[in-house]
Amino acid sequence: MRALALAAAAAQITIIVTESLAFQPLRRAVKARSFHLGELVRCFLCCGTWVGLVLSLIARPRRTRPGGPAGPLLAWALDGLAIAFAGRLLNELTGKLRREVKVLDETAERLERQEGAELVAP
Numbered sequence: 001m002r003a004l005a006l007a008a009a010a011a012q013i014t015i016i017v018t019e020s021l022a023f024q025p026l027r028r029a030v031k032a033r034s035f036h037l038g039e040l041v042r043c044f045l046c047c048g049t050w051v052g053l054v055l056s057l058i059a060r061p062r063r064t065r066p067g068g069p070a071g072p073l074l075a076w077a078l079d080g081l082a083i084a085f086a087g088r089l090l091n092e093l094t095g096k097l098r099r100e101v102k103v104l105d106e107t108a109e110r111l112e113r114q115e116g117a118e119l120v121a122p
Helices: 002-019 024-033 035-042 044-059 071-120
Strands: none
Touching: 002 035, 002 044, 002 071, 024 035, 035 044, 044 071
C-alpha cells in the first residue's frame, strides 16, 4: 500500500510541476536560464524520474537490497526509479480515463443536440 501511495504522490507532484498554471512562471524562468533545466521541469518523464528519486530519499522504501559497497546508493536509485515508473503508469492510466470521460461527455452532448434538433423540426 505504501508503494502505491508513493507512486500516486510521484505522479501528482510531477503533474503539478510540469503542467499546472501555478508552476508556469517557474517553468518559464528555468527555461530562460537553461534549456536543459527547462526540459527537466517541462518533461513528465524527466521530472518524474527526479521526483521518484527524491521521494525514495525521503520515504526510504527499501524495496531492493543490493550488496557490495555501492549497495545503498544502488538501492536508492532502484527504489527511486521504481517509484517514478509506477507514478508514470498511474498517470497514463488516469490520462486514459480522462480521455474516455471526455469522449463520453462529447457523445452525450452531441446526442442531446440531435434530440433537441429533432424536437424542433416540423
